[in-house]
Amino acid sequence: MEGWETVALTEIATQINRPIEVVPGKSYRTMGVKWWGQGAYERTTIDGSNTAAKTLSIVRSHDLVINKIWVRHGSTAIAGPEVDGCTASGEFPTFELDLTQVLPKWLHWLVKTRTFWSKCDALSRGTSGKNRIKPELFLSVRIPLPPLAEQRRIVARIEALAAEIDEAKRLRREAVEEAGALTLSATEKLFVSESNWTIKETQEFCELPQYGYTESATVEPVGPHFLRITDIQNRQVNWDRVPYCRCPEPSNYLLKPGDLVFARTGATTGKSFVIGDCPETVFASYLIRLRVRDTVLVEYLYSYFQSPGYWQQITDKKEGTGQPNVNGKKLSRLKVPVPPLPEQRRIVAEFDALQAEVDALKHLQSETAAELDALLPAILDRAFKGEL
Numbered sequence: 001m002e003g004w005e006t007v008a009l010t011e012i013a014t015q016i017n018r019p020i021e022v023v024p025g026k027s028y029r030t031m032g033v034k035w036w037g038q039g040a041y042e043r044t045t046i047d048g049s050n051t052a053a054k055t056l057s058i059v060r061s062h063d064l065v066i067n068k069i070w071v072r073h074g075s076t077a078i079a080g081p082e083v084d085g086c087t088a089s090g091e092f093p094t095f096e097l098d099l100t101q102v103l104p105k106w107l108h109w110l111v112k113t114r115t116f117w118s119k120c121d122a123l124s125r126g127t128s129g130k131n132r133i134k135p136e137l138f139l140s141v142r143i144p145l146p147p148l149a150e151q152r153r154i155v156a157r158i159e160a161l162a163a164e165i166d167e168a169k170r171l172r173r174e175a176v177e178e179a180g181a182l183t184l185s186a187t188e189k190l191f192v193s194e195s196n197w198t199i200k201e202t203q204e205f206c207e208l209p210q211y212g213y214t215e216s217a218t219v220e221p222v223g224p225h226f227l228r229i230t231d232i233q234n235r236q237v238n239w240d241r242v243p244y245c246r247c248p249e250p251s252n253y254l255l256k257p258g259d260l261v262f263a264r265t266g267a268t269t270g271k272s273f274v275i276g277d278c279p280e281t282v283f284a285s286y287l288i289r290l291r292v293r294d295t296v297l298v299e300y301l302y303s304y305f306q307s308p309g310y311w312q313q314i315t316d317k318k319e320g321t322g323q324p325n326v327n328g329k330k331l332s333r334l335k336v337p338v339p340p341l342p343e344q345r346r347i348v349a350e351f352d353a354l355q356a357e358v359d360a361l362k363h364l365q366s367e368t369a370a371e372l373d374a375l376l377p378a379i380l381d382r383a384f385k386g387e388l
């Protein structure tokens with residue numbers, strides 16, 4: 001760190017206000033600053049009649065901007081061209097940089113570090129107004145400042161490494177997407193009807209679909225467990241974490257092994273899950289239960305519900321939305337290709353083997369994602385210690 005200094009922000013940044021009068025009927029672009037160093041962004045365009053502020057301040061590219069309340073949560077950013085000309089209220093103090101001493105990119109990366117967040121957090125504690133930090137207090141934060149040439153070298157190195165990390169993340173996402181596409185493609189082939197297969201609606205071999213119980217969940221053991229959509233993660237349920245609910249007459253809603261439950265709303269609409277061994281549990285109203293009576297193995301039915309044939313039937317094509325749409329009526333009328341039982345068992349075995357391979361790949365990719373997420377913070381920590 002030869003030639004480096006440690007300076008207070010006040011030595012390289014000055015609070016600036018570029019006020020404009022707020023006029024009803026006139027539009028104003030507004031901006032915000034995301035937490036944990038995720039940058040500044042354009043929020044919405046408002047009419048002057050929709051704010052109590054008499055004036056707003058113009059933000060320019062390369063300004064240092066903070067959110068007074070959330071600066072302790074990393075809500076600090078260097079304004080980029082995407083927010084140039086936006087307006088900010090008094091909750092977003094703006095600072096002009098002395099470009100003869102500091103590169104905006106130097107601060108862009110510096111404010112993404114845990115060390116910087118910790119310093120801001122320490123200064124925010126105990127201040128009035130929900131821990132709002134005063135601009136002059138924020139400017140007392142001390143930062144490492146090497147000569148401009150060294151700043152340029154380090155910034156270039158950070159950006160090169162960050163680009164490599166982004167590329168690795170892109171490849172990881174593609175691998176996960178390809179694994180999902182492979183599952184759909186392979187599953188589709190499993191359910192190509194043969195001459196000895198029949199096509200049946202689920203209502204021919206299942207009980208009528210049933211909607212879940214409406215109640216509020218609680219961590220207190222006041223009744224049976226209460227299974228919700230969010231409790232089903234990666235085709236698993238951690239029953240120790242499933243909450244409880246008050247249900248005076250639970251018998252109609254109690255789950256048992258072999259029950260199929262479907263998400264009927266939210267991001268996982270259409271996803272299904274087979275109940276295995278479970279404690280006394282009722283299912284919540286955003287789930288639908290389907291019980292197989294005969295003819296079809298529940299494991300076979302679940303396998304089919306992962307196939308393109310199933311998803312095509314529940315996709316709502318009205319108005320071009322292309323979104324899954326599940327209700328009891330639709331579930332009872334789903335058409336399912338039904339082979340003889342020995343063939344069902346073979347398909348289930350092949351599907352389970354395929355799913356095991358995909359799960360192993362996703363687990364590996366998840367571990368890789370965690371490692372990639374940890375790389376940039378480690379690089380930034382070394383960079384601002386002069387070790388890069």
